[in-house]
Amino acid sequence: MNYPAKVKLVDVGPRDGLQNEKQPVPAEVKIGLVHRLQDAGLKEIEVTSFVSPKWVPQMADNAEVMAGIQRKPGVRYSVLTPNMKGFEAAVAPAREFWPDEIVVFGAASEAFSQKNINCSIAESIERFAPVVEAARAHGIYVRGAISTAVGCPYEGEIAPGRVELVARLMKQIGVQHVGVADTIGVGTPLKVQRAMEAALKHYDINDVSGHFHDTYGQALGNTLATLEMGVWQYDTSAAGLGGCPYAKGATGNVATEDVVYMLHGMGIETGIDLDRLIDAGKYISDHLGRKPNSRASTAILNKRAG
Ligand code: HMG
Ligand code: MG
Secondary structure, three states: OOOOOEOEEEEOHHHHHHHHOOOOOOHHHHHHHHHHHHHOOOOEEEEEEOOOOOOOHHHOOHHHHHHHOOOOOOOEEEEEOOOHHHHHHHOOOOHHHOOOEEEEEEEOOHHHHHHHHOOOHHHHHHHHHHHHHHHHHOOOEEEEEEEOOOEEOOOEEOOHHHHHHHHHHHHHOOOOEEEEEEOOOOOOHHHHHHHHHHHHOOOOHHHEEEEEEOOOOOHHHHHHHHHOOOOOEEEEEHHHOOOOOOOOOOOOEOEHHHHHHHHHHOOOEOOOOHHHHHHHHHHHHHHHOOOOOOHHHHHHHHHHHO
């Protein structure tokens, strides 16, 4: 099997993870997590989202978090901006606080699009178009997320053709990269391969990524299955944080620690120091008052404790 020699991981824990926490997490703790992730060697971190604070109060401190990060050269910082209001807020401060990358997030399921962003798939593309144009005019890279790419909490199984449609629409409006997201973690390797193939009808292999929630314990298998296709970019979450407030019961993203352990074991480079990553995951888990949701982290922490 011809696996990629290098993989880029985007840690989405500060955003995907912390958006779903019941307890408020202070901005300084979020900033502390971002600092630990970049010190562990992560080259991209999804920091926060510029969405309605009424819908997702956990991300209401977006500007404070972006302003508080001591940026590390070579690290990219991304944020979610679903509409012009969000984009304008993201670029309102001085340039040094702008994100390097923004994410517009659509869905392969109509019902999920309505629940998550309060509009149809077609309307979401209309909202994204000016955001994409403005971002590119500002020199900011644009990533798109295709949620519910294999299954939807409201519509059930999603056909690959739905993913292809959203990928095509995103390509038409100038989205530069798409992430195939298994929002509720129901996907299994062959289904996730079909969803990825659908995105690859419109995007190059270098412009796609996998975003797999681990609800059913399939995310590592799904990662391996898409690595076999040549995919080399993934969103993962330190300590397995994550979920979506509009996808009840869905658990976190696959733990960054578990993916790094697997990749390093396969001889694939990530540039990440697993020990420091484990410290980052432990830092946020300690704050949340629970153990990291990562098997590799548990094993290594047990070993450290002797
Ligand atoms: P809307 O209600 O359709 O928008 O929201 P609206 O234009 O009618 O505005 C309603 C109110 O929201 C107004 O305030 C606006 O000012 C305000 P009011 O007049 O009532 O006081 N508003 C905003 N405030 C701050 N920032 C903004 C913004 N936009 C409007 N950008 C909207 C549309 C998308 C904003 C809303 O539905 C929303 O915020 N949804 C939350 C979506 C979200 O964050 N979901 C979780 C992240 S996605 C995810 O987790 C999936 C992913 O991980 C991939 C995967 O796993 O599938 C990416
Ligand atoms: Mg997600």
